[in-house]
Amino acid sequence: MLLSSALLTTGLVVLGLTDDVHAHPAHAPFLSIPLSRLGPRPETHPLPPTIVHQQHVNRAIRRHELMTGATTTPDHVLIENLRRRAAALPPHLQKRFNHPGLEALFRHPQAGERDESQNSSSASYKAEGSTREGLTPATKPTFKHTLGLDIQGQDIGYVATLQIGTPPRDFRLLMDSGSADLWVGAEGCKSQDPFDDQEGCGKHTFLGPQSSSTFNDTKKPWKIQYGTGAVSGTLVKDTLVIAGLKLPNYRFGVARVESGEFTPDYIPFDGLAGLAKATISQQGTVPLVEALYAAKCIPAPVVSYHIPRFRDGYNKGELTLGGLNPDKYDPNTLVRLRNISPFGFWEAHVDAVKVGGKDLGWSTRTALFDTGTTLLIAPPADVSAIHAHIPGAYQDPDGLGGWTVPCVPKKSKSPVMTLTLGGRSFAVDARDIAFLPVDEANPQGNCTSGITAGTPGGPQQWLVGDVFLKSVYMSTDIASDTITFAKLKKRAK
Template sequence: MRFSPCLLLAGLSTGVHAFYPWELKVETGLLRRFMPWTLLPSTEDDISAKKPLTFDIKKASVRRDTYSIVEANTPTLPNSAPLDQDGMDYSYFAVVQVGSQKEEMWLALDTGSPSSWVFGTSCTDSVCTSHHTWNKSESSSYYSNSSSYSIGYGSGDVKMDLGQDIWSVADMDVTFTFGSAFSVNESFTNYPIDGILGLGRSHADGWTIPSFMDVVASKALLGSNVVGFSLSRAADDPKDGEVNFGTIDTTKFDGNISYTATNQDTWTIPLDDVYVNDQAVNLTGKSATIDTGTTYILIPPADAASLFALIPGSSPSGENYIIPCNSTATLEFEFSGIKYSIQPEDYIGASSTGGCVSTIVGHDSFGNNTWLVGDVFLKNVYTVFDFDNVQVGFGGRLVNSTSVNGTFSSSNTTAAVTEGSTSAATASGSASTTAVATGSASHLSLGVGSSLLMTVLSVLFLRA
């Protein structure tokens, strides 16, 4: 997730990025399809869920508020953790134990930021008291850095004290510097997350403090410093979201990972082109920042106009586009000669006047040539962030481990992967390589949880 520069509070000069503060707005008002969003009363034209979903009730003994949660199955691979989500594909998070007291915190794993933080007990803002908070004074392993910083999140800042302590996740105990927030703006009220674990590249935007993965690498905790993501789609109900550290889960993709080299500071890679119904948009000189912490896809307005001109029935609405709610147009993103499709259920958002608002937004985030590519795309692929070789890899996402002739299918269908100018085993371009993924082929164990059928917008589930 990408964000505004960090505010200097105590001699810390840096420009950190995290959640990108974006909200979908059309004539009917605010559509709840991004984080952080402002929760408004539902209207007939503001329908974020089109059918009932099944959620598992997740309980936490000290939680005082309610959130709808889809709880993922426990992975069988080592150094892996389940990725739960909020039931509407807005936010994904893992359980991290913080401090010597091993307080369980729900943290978004964010490749858009190298910094990490949690809600602290010293925060008396309403958003903090409705979430898990961490008491640094109760941890015997906490060490204060005697400094603080602030990150801007759209409507306000999150202010934090810096210190070092142990974070335990995916069978790893990592001692590093993070923030304990003492002031948090209301943007986070409607999200279950209790903070952020930053998996952005080191020293991005001037951040010089060793990040979580810097410490993991320096301590040689993993055989290779790679992080693999498979994001679940709530409507499919697979409960198969997970994050893999040091290995990749070969049951989550088609068997090949195509890698593309990033730029120096961020997880930004060249974007070859985009296709609509097999017709090229004819983009040149474009790049894509791959960000697990961004819900949508934000693209320069001129590129958006070219893309939506190829989607039948599309019309602009400010920076948004209204498309037919029953659109079957095939969208494909091409990286290193390989095309990856995006399912219509991912690029078609909430209903609005005249159709549905698309989750691909015409907004200039980082200039005319950079796309911000978030979970709308990432749900369709297995993504590998390779810290050792400074590259990002994709494999076509599998659901229920079923693949037929390159088009992945099951009771829940996901992305298709097609070949560009190269074979699936060899990607073109001087900045790219392709490799057959290695790792355990073990399947996930099937967890059984309590569930209840209900519509997303009318009922929230008790976490406390």
């Protein structure tokens, strides 16, 4: 059964804690990693927002299939979904977006997805700090053992800078909560993508004997297929340092062959660090979090996340290894849930769902929590019931399960939507439900909904991504196999 996770929309996350001494927030020497964001690529043409939305849906489909070992949806089905969304565009938008990018997209299901970060012209985001090399730096860290973590695109990926080798050099790694392996590009790396116009793996930082005197290649092969993208190479040993925490002779992978999702020069990371459980490791290595814990660098194998929002206009996001940052969440709202996923991911029961203050009477739903998924995907009947209580919402005519909602929701005393977890209600921010304007020239009009129909795992299972996770503080505890949620402090430090 295939248990590796998806990638290119990987945004970190999912979370948990334990009932024992490892669980409570304390000022122990654990690691915090702030998050920041990636700006647009001005030299490229934007794709229609509805196409970007469908790309997220397609990735969510693949990501869930990899999480559960389900049969993989063929590429031609995903391409047809994109074609149907394009055909359903209003005539004036079809003309505006009639450019070669769409044709490339239809030839190759992942083509063009690298450009989605530019579809942000309607967002009023002013980052703190200047943009450098396509990545906007985070605000200055405030917690001990802290790293800046840049965010790729519109809250879809999180990139931390680690040091590897002797002498140590910086590597930017995409931090992924849905996989458990760490890899960087190898010296002499090759591209396997037929659509890639370059032979090598782009202008990234690579690791090998020419750059590191402590590099030791074990020659043992490995390969990983993500939801979008694939890499293969050999396992190596070298020194890794993260926020001053040193792991000598750490065992991980170098990629000697990468697919085109990773190789272009504008891809802002040099590899990937999986933060999930060892049970899903495709390399058969000790994942980074567990290795840090075994080396007594952190007091518990805990990962906590405060995910920033592109539209907030500031970025105080943070990733913490080893515990929870008490400056980020309200301790009176903390709930701890048992992880029920049999595959090593993060899943829990949902007690109730309310929309506009109305309880929909659901108490049997479960949710796979994953920031590698941008949207919230639920069975069609559930999505229809949710949107029936959102004023102005209507189903898209293309028959793909998407909905349209007002970009500016009607003011109400009740949150648009809440999920009850562990007996406590957590609101979904209305800005995240209004995903992207259908017409970017009219950002106050209609938006594609961040809640979309799909069949993640039967009529009771949801795949819950950043649409919900940006509104909560989350952590995962590998030792106790639990997930923790809490409400964010207002303007968390």
